[in-house]
Amino acid sequence: MEETDVVFLWGSNARAAHPIWFHHLLKGIHNGAKLYVMDPRRTESAQWADVWLGLNVGSDIALSNTMAREIIHAGLVHQEFVSNATSGYEAYKASVESYTLEKGALLTGVPADVIRDAAHTFAKADRAMICWTLGITQHHDAADNVLALINLCLLTGHVGRWGCGCNPLRGQNNVQGGGDMGAIPNKYPGFQEITDPSIQARFEKHWTVKLQPEAGRNLTQMLHAMASGEMTSLYVIGENPVQSDADGHHVEQALKGLDHLVVQEIVMTKTAELAHVVLPAAATWCEGEGTVTNSERRVQRCRKASEPPDGAKDELWIIAQIAKRLGHDWGTPTAEEVWNEFREVAPEFAGGMSYERLDALNGIQWPCPDESHPGTTFLHERLWEKGEKRGPAAPFTVVRHEGPVEMPDAEFPLLLTTGRRLESYNTGVQTAGYDSPLHWGEMLDISPEDAARLGISDNEEARITSRRGSVVAPAHIDRSLRAGMVFMTFHFPENVATNLLTLDVSDPKSGTAEFKACAVRVEPSRALAGSAHT
Amino acid sequence: MDIRLLDAEPTAEERSAVDDVLGAPGSSWDGGDRGSARDSHTAEFGGRATRERRHLLLPAFQALQARVGFITEGGLDYVCARLGVPPAEAWGVATFYAMLATSPRPRRMVHVCDDIACRAKGAAGLCASLEREAGAPISHEPAGHHVALDREKAAWMHSPCLGLCDVAPAALVVEAGAKTVERSIGHATKDGVLSLLGGKAPGPDGASTPHIGRSPLIVGGGLLERVGKVDPASLAAYRAAGGYAALAKAVDMGAEGVIREVTASNLVGRGGAAFPTGRKWEAVRTQPAQPHYLVCNADESEPGTFKDRVLLTEDPFAIVEAMTIGAFATGAEKGFLYIRADYPLAYERMQGAIVQARAAGLLGENILGRGLRFDIEIRRGAGAYICGEETALFESIEGKRGEPRNKPPFPVSYGLFGKPTTMNNVETFANIPAIVLDGGAAFAKVGTAQSTGTRLFCLSGTVRKPGVYEVPFGTKLSALIGMAGGVPEGRTLKAVLLGGAAGGFVRADELDITLTHEDTRATGTTLGSGVVMLFDETADLRDAVLRIAAFFRDESCGQCVPCRVGTVRQEEALHRIASGKMRGGVKGELALLDELGDAMKDGSICGLGQTAYSAVESAIKRLGLYSDAGSATA
């Protein structure tokens, strides 16, 4: 990051959402890197860009395919890498052929010369990388968006090398670690396939239990299963879906229909309020022990700094107690013991990461198979190897522009997109607790043009209505927004439940929901107050 | 950059002043109107290209100052929006320069000098009577009590040395507006200043008729040859007088040939540090990093110094030609002339010279048709003595606070914008054409073996014929003073300030000093910037010392502790002596001053702090100015 030449920051306002990562990007910039930011809004991050590409919401694939076509036509493809290390190039090439600069400009709104310049700069750079966040993944075609960016890196050979690559910035401190440890429906710990019988056999032997062979449901599928009555019980640990998930009404109804809801939480969230049983838990990050994995796959230790409040229990203890009541006496395992078991069942992944080494090296980047291994700074280096060592080819994937599911129309003329602000976090469960001078509450960011047209002044209450719900929030006139777009967060669900507006449409491949685009109508609240009684 | 602005709207006047310097905004993202479809979907503002325009910050502020009379909130905000400079940074820069006002000021201001040379000529009395008749000056103290100020009613304020010591007491009138008026006032009188405060239009510039003197030992040539004889506003006149022959010859000789002659001439810098010019040029020429820059230091601010003003005003083409030769020799294509704020006439003449030279193909592309490329941009100072220090001057051109850098690295490798840079003083450059034309050996024949050529001296204070005098190195101080007629009839010379505020006093019985680098070094004095300021019995020497101490306190940039706090403690000690409230008697105070002086000398970042005790020390040790002060209270 600090030694790269070109950075595409795509669908990420890292300045606000990943401030310390942004420090490293800034070091890269000061070292001479060129920054391109792709974001419908000219965010704080975009304001650092040498070039901002303010694409239309949901036109990411159109933009990347257009760039790909331009790179191909300009003869800037990294032929050697493409022929040695990738597959599916011809099909991909054919699939982007229709994305001319003119078509790209039409679909994305970004002027053709700007797309061309970005494509050329990226392809010609010695080192270049693409970094993205939820602007790419909170769409109904999230996985395709990611694949489109991977295609660009494959096309130009910007992968598996120092200062290059695809870099998704994780939004939560252990979203990566959750996956590492198997908290995803289709993998065992260490990303081992549930459906692979040999792996399953290994885990069954280790755990001395029979394991069911099917992949589980993802969150969106679970909600549907609850709604349809297929799923009747739910154990929620440290999540607040009532407020964090799209289409909040729908989630609340699904949870209310359960026979049995257990919520393990550190505070009494809206979700916990619906629970039949609440298990008060210690805040493991500072009142317990464990590990987390960050965006760069670095496993680091969390350590206990203070005792939990009376009554709150260590999470491992809670889980072990539940296991005991279900007939499995695990005793009282320590975090390190659990970790060491993980190292045993996923040796190629974590075998070399003892607590001792994690301490000594300030964390280790997986994979780290043995205790002499320094950890892995970047992945996919093998693609540059010769012969056998290169391994399977990296596939291009054909992806097509579809655009958002819901587009503005006469009734709902504005496009609402959502995101984070610097000082707050998700549903505000944690960030509501400190006296931040930046804590302004929820706001509707609106362009000066729309505000003027609608007769809304700065700080005035506005009503925002979508096909699914309606909320009221003060307007904030934001010059970084173009006309036709409005922006909100979901940090203050107590006051403004933004997710009553958003769509319950999610990506079939990854299960992530379309938070980034829904059509809304905005009116001054005062105008409605007058007519409310009629 | 994600900067946060103040949300203060600029007026049309402020907008146009800034746009005159920066050009019209390129998009809605840097201060233009919203609405363009392109701006909705792309921006190229805020990245590296924007940050590289930071050096325009000071010119933009100066445009506001010249148009409005102070840096308004709206103006500050607009400059920040246009250049992408964070407002706090911009504020830090604006508050660094004394000629930029950050609180409301009247459109017309009269800056009345009360520095050492002007004090010796009655400036204190002038200020006192102004205070009686025109009211208190605009104070540099907290702005609160000027809130109710009438912007249309002119006001006056104290000023440090204006470089007009030959016509002391001096003043400067500046009127902000669409057409800015800036005029130096020589021989300022109470009535003259009062009429300016009353709205009267100022007369011709007071710097336009300098007095010069030349040693009879200088035959042919010399630095003042054209002064008063050749029209400084005419390129044709300059060429008719032999101008630009040197540049043509230099190109024939090639860069290495030029440097060979400059080295052979043994020319050393005239700004004060006396570094060999040939060595400096060779060091820059051979630096691999590109581009190279060339800077002419015309920020002459040492109290008592005005020689460069005379050269800039009276022989501007010579400076342009010499800079072009220097650029050719050192491989620079871009030059800056950094001229102090309060030399309006010199600025005008230099600007005129550059425009004419450019039109005549003597600057720009393909100079003289010989493929040489070079151009000069003038940057004006904004009221900061420290910017005469070379690295502070770089910072100032770069749009920052004029804070000196620690050296090494030296400017020859890491100078302006971090690139190899040649910086020379105006007088140093003025010597170059003759060296090129006549050869280094001929130049070295004048003066002494170690101090070659001639030197300009600024005679001021209680001297009969103040002015700029050119003498060969090796002339006796007494002879130089004799040329200027000594002190007025019937008065007695008490002391001479040699070298400026950063130099030192010598006694009347020490005039046998030979004016060479080697002899002054041997006698513990310095030629500095060529100041020779005379004090007879009518001048208050202790008052001059207090003023020097106050000057250093005012002009310290504030970066390093020894200078920032040391100059305050030095001034306090001198005031305790002056008021008879010594701690530990005079002896104790003098010992304290010595301890402070050693720490400032050894511990400060730059020459300002390192020399802040020089003049005070000489007053104590050479003049024995305080040897009788303690008797009453010690």
Place this chain on the structure above:
Amino acid sequence: MTTPFVQIRRPDREPKKMVELQVDGIAVSVPEGTTILGAARTIGIDIPTLCYLETLRPVNVCRVCMVEVEGSRVLVPSCSRAAEPGMIVRTGNDRVKHTRKMVLELLASSVDLSTTPGMAALLDEYECDPERYGPPAPPAAAGVRDAAVCGHHTPPNPDFAATLAQPPIVDNDLYVRDYAKCVLCYKCVEACGVDHQNTFAIAVAGRGFDARISTELAVTLPDSACVYCGNCIAVCPTGALMAKREFDMRGDGSWHEEKQTSADTICPYCGVGCTLTLHVQDNEIVKATSPLDNGITMGNLCIKGRFGWRFVQRKPEAGSQEAGTGAL
């Protein structure tokens, strides 16, 4: 088009040449680019510093670390001057000690150093007598120093020594700026600026003794560009910048550093994985910092990491059923 050479691994750094020099008579060999301070520390010679910090570019303004280098006309700042072959350095002779003593004394006579760690011992060691400059002048009223403009100043009052004394600025709930304690080391400006945060909410304004750290037009922090990352607090060597919590606790006498424990954990927010050092007193987190030598943070945090930990210890409201869960 094929690139002839493709860099895969991190480019090898040329091994640095070694530089031989002598510090206080001891021969030292250090890699090229090492400062004199670094060289001295390798042989256990400690030179005191104030404006120096490993994670910031040296500004060499405090002049506490000055040493003598043979052949140099003046002393040189050891924190920024690179070691050169054959250099002969003296870190503690009379000349060096004099300047160091004067610098410390000048600071102590004008700045409140009462919360500067290690300062009392240093002032003793160098036999500083800040009182010899006279009794300190009465504190300036709020805002007066912020409004100072450069140019002629009011002549000094011979009865007093000028100081920076002024009331602390408390304009937000997260941190306090007590500029009576500011030694103008520039660290906060660097941390807020180009070295780390690049927010540029503060800069040095004014000149000379009137130079001060300021927002634009000295507006309050909430009206400034400040994003409350607190990275300025983290680098402040004198306690001029302090978290409000600590400021308040010191004010009411409940701040007891000797009773505090600390543990390193990982910030509970985004996926960057910043190490948080939580400082705990009486089982309550009172401060969060990050280690300077942490490759991810370099000691920096954002507002959430620095201040957003209060949620774990909000006390349950009286009579609440939510034992152990705290309020929202």
